[in-house]
Amino acid sequence: MTTERAENMEGARTAQDDLVQVKDLQMYFPITAGLFRRRVGDIKAVDGISLNIKRGQTLAIVGESGSGKTTLGRAILRLAKPTGGEIWFDGVNILRLSGRQFMPYRQRMQVIFQDPYSSLHPRMTVGSFVGEPLVVHRLAASKVEYRRRVAELFRSVGLDPAMTGRYPHEFSGGQRQRIGIARALAMQPEFIVADEPVSALDVSVQAQILNLLADLQDQFGLTYMVIAHDLSVVRHIASRVVVMYLGKVMEISSAKELFDDPLHPYTQALMSAVPIPDPRVERARQRQILVGDIPSPANPPSGCVFHTRCPIAIDECRGEAPALRETKPGHWTACIRV
Amino acid sequence: MAALLEIRNLRTSFFTDEGEAKAVDNVSYDIQEGEFVALVGESGCGKSVSALSVMRLVPFPPGRIIGGEILLNGRDLLKLSEQEMRGVRGNEIGMVFQEPMTSLNPVFTIGHQIVETIRAHKDIDKQAAWRRAVELLELVGIPQPTDRMADYPHQFSGGMRQRVMIAMALSCEPKLVIADEPTTALDVTIQAQVLELLESVAEQLSTAVLLITHNLGVVARYAHRVNVMYAGxxxxxxxxxxxxxxxxxxxxxxxxxxxxxxxxxxxxxxxxxxxxxxxxxxxxxxxxxxxxxxxxxxxxxxxxxxxxxxxxxxxxxxxxxxxxxxxxxxxxxxx
Structure with missing residues (x-):
């Protein structure tokens, strides 16, 4: 299905085409001290990450808070300037582009946030919020065209176009997320970064939004990068998964392979911590619970950053950071014990 | 055997300009001694208000308990004076909230706050309360508890703060702990740590737990009994x-x-x-x-x-x- 969709897409050269390629991306934030704000170190929020996202696919980034997943998303969208590395979008290194050159790419990549309420203006009608990008980027030729587009966007996310004149507070969390999605779609993007799109929603509403995201992907051939901490959600929507810890990739593989055979001890621990909504399954499960908290990214452990919490760490793990190796076809793991 | 807590036809409403919102509408359930009970439902279903009603902490106005009985070991909490109720909170029923940072005072050390809590409920001297506080921190798995007593809340991570809250809730060995979404703000790995701790500590002290949550996975793992709430x-x-x-x-x-x-x-x-x-x-x-x-x-x-x-x-x-x-x-x- 994914292949078909990609082939139908305008501009797709081959079905195997990567829409996004990230090469050795680094995003450091300086730690300063003293009167003159001398740089005394770096927080390596993203530390040498490489990944590809195929057209029409959903890549999920998982990891605990502080793993750098949100920073990675912001860097890929050029909302933050990376310290080093390359970001290729549809064959172009977007970090090399000037602001003006980047403008057309800005339209092609959009973002959905966890709680759109914080980005909604309380005194702006939701119709103008959704339609604003059309005005800014001059995508509607006339008022009639503008209204038609906004109504169409409302319908595409399952909202009644009659509601365009209402204000954000009149909507529930799920409806506000739909409004945020409609605005992202206004630009007719190819690529959407969704940062925790359902984590603020109730279970029954969460399922509605996940289904909507899947429908829109089919309908418009969208490529998603979903940042999520809920592995049950990730299993449901992702085609490929990147597991991050303290700014580094621990494991990358197809979602099916990752959930069937997690190899990295961190991935195993993350999965083990997620309770399954079935008491019988839970009683039969052996859980392995990680000790302690994720260390501060300002002062990461030496060697493998995970060794301080790793149940199978040995002395060598403290020495050198393990490289990402292809441990099975298409399945990459950064662990010397695998 | 009579239940530890029997809630009978509890009704709590919020009286707003737009009318009466029946947040808890004729709710009855029991909790047996040592039992792990879940109250599950989506936002706004009244699950938290139901717990606050048990503690008689519903903000008034606009909220008010308008009917029913809350029997703790057969004694109706709704008939107690505010003075008597203060003795129930902490001593007989402990509470753990979602965001520990808002329940801890940022300007006092963790040790000071636990000692104060213990001394508010128990007639013991400072040294004894201090020793007890260290024991409690150890019980909830805080490393180097003696040193950590002198630290302030911001020096603890989210998971550690929630451990401190559990320690405080258990400081007087209550018969029941009400935990309202205790792990919602935490990472899944820390959620697992905190809930395993709550379960094991409650078991050791044979404390019953009322867990309020929207997470069906958590309920499946820990709860013996489940109450599902919808619209009050x-x-x-x-x-x-x-x-x-x-x-x-x-x-x-x-x-x-x-x-x-x-x-x-x-x-x-x-x-x-x-x-x-x-x-x-x-x-x-x-x-x-x-x-x-x-x-x-x-x-x-x-x-x-x-x-x-x-x-x-x-x-x-x-x-x-x-x-x-x-x-x-x-x-x-x-x-």
Whole structure:
């Protein structure tokens, strides 16, 4: 299905085409001290990450808070300037582009946030919020065209176009997320970064939004990068998964392979911590619970950053950071014990 | 045997400019000694207000407990004076809230706050309270407890702060701890640590736990009994196994079917519950769930269903409970 969709897409050269390629991306934030704000170190929020996202696919980034997943998303969208590395979008290194050159790419990549309420203006009608990008980027030729587009966007996310004149507070969390999605779609993007799109929603509403995201992907051939901490959600929507810890990739593989055979001890621990909504399954499960908290990214452990919490760490793990190796076809793991 | 806590026909309302919102509407449930009970439901269903009612901490105005009984070991908490109630809070019922940072005072050390809590409830001197506080921190798995006593809340991580809250809630060895979404703000790895701790400590001290949560995975793992709430009412109550494998209320069934499971991939679509929960100010007539219910019959729009007995130990407030069947979807495909 994914292949078909990609082939139908305008501009797709081959079905195997990567829409996004990230090469050795680094995003450091300086730690300063003293009167003159001398740089005394770096927080390596993203530390040498490489990944590809195929057209029409959903890549999920998982990891605990502080793993750098949100920073990675912001860097890929050029909302933050990376310290080093390359970001290729549809064959172009977007970090090399000037602001003006980047403008057309800005339209092609959009973002959905966890709680759109914080980005909604309380005194702006939701119709103008959704339609604003059309005005800014001059995508509607006339008022009639503008209204038609906004109504169409409302319908595409399952909202009644009659509601365009209402204000954000009149909507529930799920409806506000739909409004945020409609605005992202206004630009007719190819690529959407969704940062925790359902984590603020109730279970029954969460399922509605996940289904909507899947429908829109089919309908418009969208490529998603979903940042999520809920592995049950990730299993449901992702085609490929990147597991991050303290700014580094621990494991990358197809979602099916990752959930069937997690190899990295961190991935195993993350999965083990997620309770399954079935008491019988839970009683039969052996859980392995990680000790302690994720260390501060300002002062990461030496060697493998995970060794301080790793149940199978040995002395060598403290020495050198393990490289990402292809441990099975298409399945990459950064662990010397695998 | 009488239950530790018996809640009978509890009604708590919020009186707003737009009318009365029945946040807790004729709710009854029991908690036995040492039992782990879950109160599960979505935002705004009244689960937190139900817990605050037990502690008599409903903010007044606009909220008020307007009826019912809350019997703790047979004594009706609603009939106690405020003075007597203060003795119940902490001593007999401990509470753990969602965001520990808002419950801890940022300008006092952790040690000071635990000592104060202990001394507010127990007539012991400072040294003894201090020793007890160190013991409690050790019990909840804080490394180097003696040193950490001198630290301030901001020097603790979210998970550690929640451990401190558990220590404080348990400081007087209450018979019951109410934990309101204690791990919602935490990472899944830390959530597992905190809940395993709560379970094991409660077991050691034979404390009963009332866990308020929206997380069906957490409920499945820890709860013995489950109460499902919707729009201020308990729509189903049973043992955890019954709730998950033989749900008889369409809302419970809908919840279970809409939650994605890590051990399963079933096609690309999740089943959903159509529509939204009703506003407590504009409740539909008859069964509150009827506008979203796939099992609806004519009677549901007119008559409110009482809690019907499915088995001796399982009730569902649904006229059609006999038609509700989870079928084969519970067949487990996990490894």
């Amino acid at each position: 009412k308990i729509v189903e109550q049973a043992t955890a196994d019954e709730i998950y494998h033989n749900p008889r209320h369409p809302y419970t069934l809908g919840l279970l079917q809409s939650v994605p499971r890590m051990d399963r991939v079933e096609g690309s679509r999740l089943s959903t519950i159509e529509g939204l929960p009703p506003s407590l100010l504009r409740l539909p007539g008859g069964c509150y769930f009827h506008p979203r219910c796939p099992f609806i019959v004519e009677r549901c729009e007119r008559e409110e269903p009482p809690a019907m007995l499915v088995t001796d130990d399982h009730t569902a407030a649904c006229w059609q409970w006999n038609e509700v069947d989870i079928g084969d979807s519970t067949v487990v495909k996990s490894k």
